[in-house]
Amino acid sequence: MKTRIALYGALREADASGHVELDVPAGSSIAELRELLAAHLAEHAPAIPAGLVRCSAFASAEEILHNHRSVPEGVELAVLPPVSGG
Amino acid sequence: MDDLHVAVVERRMAALDVAEALAFVSDPRFGGIATFIGRVRDHNVGRVVTGISYDLFEPLALRTFRAIGERARAEVGAPLKLWIAHAKGDLAIGDLAVVVAAGTPHRDEAFRACRLAIEAVKHEAPIWKREHYVDGDSAWSEGCSLCEEQRDAERHDHAGHAHGH
16 A cells, blocks of 8 residues: 655655655554665665664654554654654 | 643744733632743854754644643643643744743642643654754754654663753
């Protein structure tokens, strides 16, 4: 399934459109999505530091989705690098 | 809930308003109001800063602010009115970046609620700061990971992650 992931903070530099779309096998976990995104960025946005996806969180508009969670179907996700508000 | 106001304010549309925050948390029951005002400063780590830009994942930021408000209410164990507002977009030196105001019956509860809320906003809300420097360069600030596994790893590495930001 296609999963659209919105980019924030330093990860916005990865794609001027502000998002990436990945082909994710049904039933994948967030940990697996993390690997797919890291591989995608290594190929398409080599300027992004390799470790940035590892310390980023995935989220829907409602909540943070930790590694053991399944990738929800038909929901746009966001990838959130370390935060620096305030 | 009427006792909690959360907002993300686009700088082009308006500045954060402290008077509005104080009016919101005022109440005849309350003898204490604590506020935290975060402003854009002109330097960071030895570099001259000319402005900053805030990026937010707005729906989750607002949910996070509300969750923080509920946690503050449970933590202080007293009647509480709480205001949490954060700016978005391009800010100049001196602009208000964040305003937290807490109104409670007594000062201790107000200070505790205000401190809890601002620390949680800084460490948990999906907000990113990009600093612009006098030489034309700019950089995203180093931040605090929201990833559970990464946080656990940091705890083991540094035994208590100093949280200087």
